[in-house]
Amino acid sequence: SQREHLRQAVQRLTLRLVQRYIQEGEYSAAISYAQRLLAREPWLEEGHQQLMLLYARTGQRGAALAQYESCCQALENEYGVSPSDETNELYDRILAGEIAVESGVETPATVVLAAPRPTATPFQAPAPLLHFVGREDELAQLRAAIAQATDAPIFAVVGMGGVGKSTFATHLAHALKDEFPDGVLWAHVATSDPLDVLSQWARAFGYDFSGLADVENRAAALRGVLAEKRVLLVLDDVRSVARTRPLLAGGPRCATLLTTRDLDVATALNARPHRLGELTPEASLRLLTRILGEERVAAEQEAAQTLCALLQYLPLAVEITAQRLVSRPRRRLADMADRLRHVEERLDLSISDRAVRTSFQVSWESLDANLRRIFALLGVFDGRSFAADAVAHLAGLDRYTAEDRLFALTALSLVSEEAGDRYRQHPLLADFAAEQLGENKIPFVDMALYYQQFAEQNRTNYAALRPEWENLMAGMETAHRLRQWPLVLDYAESLTQAWFTRARYSQARRGYEWAIHAAETLADERARAESLLNLARACLEQNDYPEAQRMLGGSFRIFEKLEDKVKIAQTQYYLGRIAIEQAEYEAAERLLMASLQLREQLQDPVAAAATLYQEAFLAYRRNEFEQAKMLCTRALSLQEQAGDDTGTVPTLRLLADVAVEQKDYPAAETYLNHSLSLCNQLQDRGELAATYYSLAVVARVQEKLDFAQQYASNALELSQWMGNRQFQAMALYEQFWIFAKRNDTEAATKVGLKSLELFRELQDSFNLVYVLCHLGEFYWANGQAEQAANLWSQALDLANRISHPLVERLQRNLDK
Numbered sequence: 001s002q003r004e005h006l007r008q009a010v011q012r013l014t015l016r017l018v019q020r021y022i023q024e025g026e027y028s029a030a031i032s033y034a035q036r037l038l039a040r041e042p043w044l045e046e047g048h049q050q051l052m053l054l055y056a057r058t059g060q061r062g063a064a065l066a067q068y069e070s071c072c073q074a075l076e077n078e079y080g081v082s083p084s085d086e087t088n089e090l091y092d093r094i095l096a097g098e099i100a101v102e103s104g105v106e107t108p109a110t111v112v113l114a115a116p117r118p119t120a121t122p123f124q125a126p127a128p129l130l131h132f133v134g135r136e137d138e139l140a141q142l143r144a145a146i147a148q149a150t151d152a153p154i155f156a157v158v159g160m161g162g163v164g165k166s167t168f169a170t171h172l173a174h175a176l177k178d179e180f181p182d183g184v185l186w187a188h189v190a191t192s193d194p195l196d197v198l199s200q201w202a203r204a205f206g207y208d209f210s211g212l213a214d215v216e217n218r219a220a221a222l223r224g225v226l227a228e229k230r231v232l233l234v235l236d237d238v239r240s241v242a243r244t245r246p247l248l249a250g251g252p253r254c255a256t257l258l259t260t261r262d263l264d265v266a267t268a269l270n271a272r273p274h275r276l277g278e279l280t281p282e283a284s285l286r287l288l289t290r291i292l293g294e295e296r297v298a299a300e301q302e303a304a305q306t307l308c309a310l311l312q313y314l315p316l317a318v319e320i321t322a323q324r325l326v327s328r329p330r331r332r333l334a335d336m337a338d339r340l341r342h343v344e345e346r347l348d349l350s351i352s353d354r355a356v357r358t359s360f361q362v363s364w365e366s367l368d369a370n371l372r373r374i375f376a377l378l379g380v381f382d383g384r385s386f387a388a389d390a391v392a393h394l395a396g397l398d399r400y401t402a403e404d405r406l407f408a409l410t411a412l413s414l415v416s417e418e419a420g421d422r423y424r425q426h427p428l429l430a431d432f433a434a435e436q437l438g439e440n441k442i443p444f445v446d447m448a449l450y451y452q453q454f455a456e457q458n459r460t461n462y463a464a465l466r467p468e469w470e471n472l473m474a475g476m477e478t479a480h481r482l483r484q485w486p487l488v489l490d491y492a493e494s495l496t497q498a499w500f501t502r503a504r505y506s507q508a509r510r511g512y513e514w515a516i517h518a519a520e521t522l523a524d525e526r527a528r529a530e531s532l533l534n535l536a537r538a539c540l541e542q543n544d545y546p547e548a549q550r551m552l553g554g555s556f557r558i559f560e561k562l563e564d565k566v567k568i569a570q571t572q573y574y575l576g577r578i579a580i581e582q583a584e585y586e587a588a589e590r591l592l593m594a595s596l597q598l599r600e601q602l603q604d605p606v607a608a609a610a611t612l613y614q615e616a617f618l619a620y621r622r623n624e625f626e627q628a629k630m631l632c633t634r635a636l637s638l639q640e641q642a643g644d645d646t647g648t649v650p651t652l653r654l655l656a657d658v659a660v661e662q663k664d665y666p667a668a669e670t671y672l673n674h675s676l677s678l679c680n681q682l683q684d685r686g687e688l689a690a691t692y693y694s695l696a697v698v699a700r701v702q703e704k705l706d707f708a709q710q711y712a713s714n715a716l717e718l719s720q721w722m723g724n725r726q727f728q729a730m731a732l733y734e735q736f737w738i739f740a741k742r743n744d745t746e747a748a749t750k751v752g753l754k755s756l757e758l759f760r761e762l763q764d765s766f767n768l769v770y771v772l773c774h775l776g777e778f779y780w781a782n783g784q785a786e787q788a789a790n791l792w793s794q795a796l797d798l799a800n801r802i803s804h805p806l807v808e809r810l811q812r813n814l815d816k
Contacts, residue, residue: 011041018050025102027058032710038070043078045071049087056099064094122204124186125173125234126418131290131319132171134283135164135276139172142274146172146232146255147179154248154256156238156266159276161428162316162356165259166236168276172257173234180255182229187247189258190237190427191384194246195506196469198222201233201249202723209723211503211686214542219246220761221723227251235259237427241268284308284318291322296333303333310340310358316426317359323413324363336362360432363412372436374405375414379434380447383427384470385418393450394443420467444478451475452487455494465498473507480514488518489527496534500541508538529558533567536574545578552578569598573611580618583766583802588618606647609638613651620658621766623805629658649678649687656694660701668698689718689727696734700741708738729758733771740778748778769795769804776813789814 014037021030034051038044048071055064068083068091075081083091093099146155157165157172173184185204187197198218202209205225212218226249235258238244248269250256260266266273279287285308289297297304311317321340325331340358367375377394378386392402406423409415415423425433437443451472458464465472476491492515499508512535519528536551552571559567572595579588592615599608616631632655639648652675659668672695679688696711712734719727732755739748752775759768772795780788796810 011037011044015046015050018047022050022054022057027054027102028706028710030054031058042070042074045075045084045087048074048083049090052087052090052094053099056094057102059101064099068094121181122183122185123177124204125184126170126186128171128174129167131287132167133286133290134279135168135171138274138276139168139175142172143175143179145272146176146257149255150252152250152252152254152256154258154269154271156269156271156273157257157259157276158263158266158273159261160314161261162314163276163278164315165261165276167315169234169236169257169259173232176232180230180232182231184232184234186234186236188237188385188424189235189244189247190239191382191424191470193470193473193507194219194243195504197247198249207721207723208685212723214506215246217725218723219249221720221725222249223251224720224723224725224728226254228253230254232257238262238265238269241265244269278313279315279318281305281308281313284311284313284315287315287318288322291319292325296325300333303337306337307333307340310337314356316428317356320359320363320413323411324366327412328366356428357432360429363414364432364436371405371408374402375409375433376436377433377443378415378425379430379432379437380443381425381430381471382434382474383425383430384474385422385424385467386471387422387467390447390450390471391423394446422467441482445482445484447471448475448479448482448484448487452479452491452494455491455498459494459497460501462498462502465502469504469507473510476511476514480518483521485518485522488514489522489524489531491515492531492534500537503541505538505541509535509542512538525558526562526564529555529562529564529567532558533571533574536571540574540578543581545582548578549575565598565602566604569595569602569607569611572598573607573614576611576614580614580621583804585618585622585803589615592618605638605642606644609635609642609644609647609651612638613647613654616651616654620654621805623661625658625661629655629662632658645678645682646684649675649682649684649691652678653687653690653694656698660694660697665698665702668694672698685718686722686724686727689715689722689724689731692718693727693730693734696731696738700734700738703741705738705741709735712738725758725762726764729755729762729764729767732758733767736771736775736778745782752778765798765802766804769799769802769806769810772798773806773810773813780813780816 014033018030018034018037021027021033031051031054034047034054037047038051041047048067052064052067052071055067068087071083071087075083142155142157146153149155157168159165173186177184183204185201187201189197194215195218198215198221199209202218202222202225207221207225209218209221212221229251230253231250233247233250233254233256235244235247235256238258238260239262244258244265248256256271258266258269258271263273278284285297285304288304288308307321308318311321321336325333325336339362364372364375374391374395377391380394381390388399388403388406391397391406392399395402395405397405406415410417410423414429415425418424451468452475454468455465455472472491472495476488476495479487479491492511495511496508498504499511512531515531516528516535519525519531532551532555536548536555539545539548539551552575556568556571556575559571572591576588576591576595579585579591592611596608596611596615599611612631612635616628616635619625619628619631632651636648636651636655638644639651652671656668656671656675659665659671672691675687675691675694679685679691692711692715696708696715699705699708699711712731716728716731716735719725719731732751736748736752736755739751742748752771756768756771756775759771772791776788776791776795779785779791792810792813796807796814798804799807799810
């Protein structure tokens with residue numbers, strides 16, 4: 001195609017351009033273009049070879065060797081092959097130190113932790129079912145409507161339970177695959193946490209949003225990813241407007257398709273409804289024939305028609321009944337029809353659920369005791385995805401036997417298989433299964449115990465925890481509902497590290513609220529104080545400062561009564577952080593000093609260093625740069641002695657920021673190069689993005705604008721990959737400065753306004769003042785006095801409210 005021809009042409013030209021820069025000794029430009037090429041085509045081996053050679057020639061041997069590893073991974077992901085002999089030979093030469101380093105070459109400091117890129121367009125729709133009949137015209141009509149619609153349309157397939165909405169959406173997604181070249185995303189909305197859905201969708205495009213604390217930030221970050229893409233988002237089994245709204249994250253070229261039983265929900269989400277009714281009698285008979293075969297249906301044509309009528313032509317009911325007949329090849333269709341009539345009368349069901357529930361009951365009564373037991377136990381999952389190991393535990397079976405019985409239920413359409421050796425029940429089947437447990441709460445307690453043990457065994461195995469988060473939270477909620485108070489506290493203990501490491505702060509807040517209730521019921525003051533403190537930490541990470549202060553106040557009083565100095569110091573530390581964010585600097589200083597004194601008494605160097613860092617940050621906020629440098633130096637000494645690399649990185653960056661203010665640029669570069677080295681060891685992309693930002697500032701103030709642009713671009717790319725809008729805003733702000741220095745008015749205005757927009761959305765008042773001030777000065781220098789005065793007025797009003805250090809400068813600007 002023409003598009004592919006152009007892609008190949010750009011690839012060839014970029015490779016030639018890189019080679020030309022290498023020949024001319026322009027290594028910085030060569031590295032920049034090689035990195036851009038691999039960002040677009042990570043599987044291009046020749047590009048990896050060029051970048052390996054460039055890193056080696058510029059003295060970045062570690063980066064060159066890391067690039068080889070990136071090449072291996074990319075080739076394995078895309079083609080399932082290893083690098084060529086040529087690439088392996090180049091690697092061996094670099095490893096042996098045979099590549100000469102060019103003298104006098106100055107290149108930007110680099111760490112190879114580039115944002116990974118997906119190797120294939122995501123297509124998350126389930127596999128289409130073989131037994132799909134009677135919807136061809138409806139499918140074609142809705143396909144055409146979605147394909148032709150513009151401006152981020154939302155469509156809803158609305159119908160009663162069992163009518164086949166999910167199956168219809170599955171086939172529609174496959175039919176629309178070519179219309180949405182950037183992918184099809186899918187979510188089971190009723191049983192999935194929106195936070196996990198957004199993170200899963202981001203991963204499909206190569207981004208990692210696990211560090212974002214809340215649904216709002218993840219949704220905003222995903223909107224940024226999808227802004228220029230044409231993607232179909234499918235939201236299956238929508239029941240709640242509030243739960244669904246954050247998932248409407250498509251850009252203007254995207255479309256959203258949802259399935260729901262509730263027309264009011266579809267209307268509230270501004271969706272265009274498409275009502276899906278039962279099959280026609282003819283289509284229902286075709287479905288029965290597809291499953292049973294023409295010969296068997298033709299032999300009892302009248303009974304087959306009666307069966308379909310008794311099942312009200314609902315696809316789910318017809319399929320389950322037909323699969324039961326498949327497993328009983330000698331049973332007559334007329335006998336099954338009589339059985340359905342008998343069960344229907346006995347159940348005395350309402351019209352809306354009669355056909356589906358009757359088919360469920362007939363299937364249930366036909367199961368042997370072993371399968372009945374497994375089917376009923378599945379009710380504890382309430383329609384959530386689950387693994388065979390969990391079922392094996394609940395049933396007291398080995399995994400092989402449990403899987404064998406799950407396969408049997410799958411063959412009867414009572415369970416469906418999912419990717420990754422997981423299973424799920426239709427929501428109506430899950431409800432029916434739970435009913436079979438009656439008042440028996442033991443399976444629910446067993447489920448709660450199983451997932452607490454799973455959490456304990458996998459505290460830091462985040463890959464294992466990822467698919468089970470819904471079950472983990474359901475297990476903890478079940479323990480709370482069933483008043484298993486010690487188990488609730490065990491859950492909080494087991495999940496604390498994962499909640500904070502993976503930024504699952506909303507879940508943490510729910511969990512700690514349950515833990516506080518459990519501790520209060522057990523009269524366990526220490527557990528209550530711990531839960532209050534951890535709840536405060538989660539609130540703090542979500543910038544909910546009033547709630548965090550309230551929780552910290554409660555925990556502080558208990559820890560004082562318990563005379564727990566470690567926890568008192570920790571509580572004072574967090575209260576000090578909140579005071580800094582709220583510009584209450586005197587209170588922050590008092591709290592941090594008290595925390596530091598206790599931590600020094602306790603001889604805890606890592607904790608003392610963390611407090612010193614916050615004191616240094618406070619001094620930096622107040623423009624007390626010598627004080628900030630002295631405090632950072634003390635913190636750094638403690639961190640290096642304790643081997644606290646994680647704490648060392650932000651301290652080095654703050655020292656670099658102070659050095660910039662003091663115009664000691666060589667010192668700033670030394671600090672930041674050390675920070676880069678640690679980021680490489682820690683594989684910490686968040687700190688790497690922040691370090692690149694600081695390097696951009698240092699390069700820009702020294703008029704090294706090419707380096708500054710590359711650092712700022714690296715920071716922006718990594719922050720976009722993480723979905724960190726705070727860093728994105730800062731990187732854009734730095735790009736504004738760079739473009740302004742280049743006298744590129746159009747580019748500077750564009751990125752400056754984008755940075756301003758992001759800081760406003762984030763409600764980051766401190767940085768917003770800086771952007772308003774400097775953007776106003778940019779307008780003033782370009783003869784736009786009215787726009788400048790408007791921005792300065794906004795900035796001064798905000799600066800006065802938070803005691804910002806730019807108050808006097810803004811007043812002088814306005815006096816102009």
